[in-house]
Amino acid sequence: MPPRRASTDPLSQDERGSAALEFIVGGVVLLVPIVYLVVTLGLVQSHALGVESASRHIARAVASADSIDDADDRAAAVLGSLVREYGLDEDALEVNVSCVDQSTACPTAGAIVRVTVSSSVPLPLVPPVLGLEEAARVGVESASVQKVSRYWRDQ
Template sequence: MLRPRASTERFAEDERGSAALEFIVGGVVLLVPIVYLVVTLGLIQSHALGVEAASRHVARAVASAESAEDADDRAATILDALAREYDIPRDSLAVDVSCVGTAASCPAAGAIVRVTVASSVPLPLVPPVLGLDQAARVGVESSSVQKVSRYWRDG
């Protein structure tokens, strides 16, 4: 019968109990970044969906409004509702309404209106030290176009 050598017995004894330690260290080293990545991507996707919905719905509201005042009221109502629904700070939404082509006034009856909504997503767990929280942001933006109703009134 073959006996193991003394050197292999010594190595076998040195390795006892290290599997649990390796599992814990390896699990923490691999699991924490994966969880952070999942949370961060979830926040970015939520903001992206909110910005996309805002641009689409504001473009529809402006295009189907009857006047500039009506369009402003509808757009503000929609932006407030979507900011609450997608948990986006209302003051972080930048909205730009412009007309495509050469319209004398924007919006005008029959013109094509473009609404662009932009926001930035703060990365989680970034401390507000030396402005890091402002630098560690991911920008999201969406544009939508709609044809303005022919019932639009200029006044």
């Protein structure tokens, strides 16, 4: 049996300073993906809230308008305001206004209007190489319904 070394032996202290190195390497390996995930989820959540707010407010604006021209003006104003507030890309937004009951003209007094707003969120730090920036996008969509005012005028 080999003799045991004393605790003051210099060979027992050869791991001094390795904790700091392990913390730095482990921290970078774990921290960078977590920070990327938090930033990405924040962007997706921001766009999801913006799209949901846009569909709800546009549906309300269209339903409370007096005419088609008034509804278009209100919807454009609401959309412009929400694009600025949430930092959305206006070119990536798709807005679809339709009526639930397709047997009548849309919109008409008393009809139920459905507004669907969809967009896509580009993931951060994806390089614009080989179309990766288009492939690395997360789609968000929201739909809202609202009953059109009974004072609607078909003009």
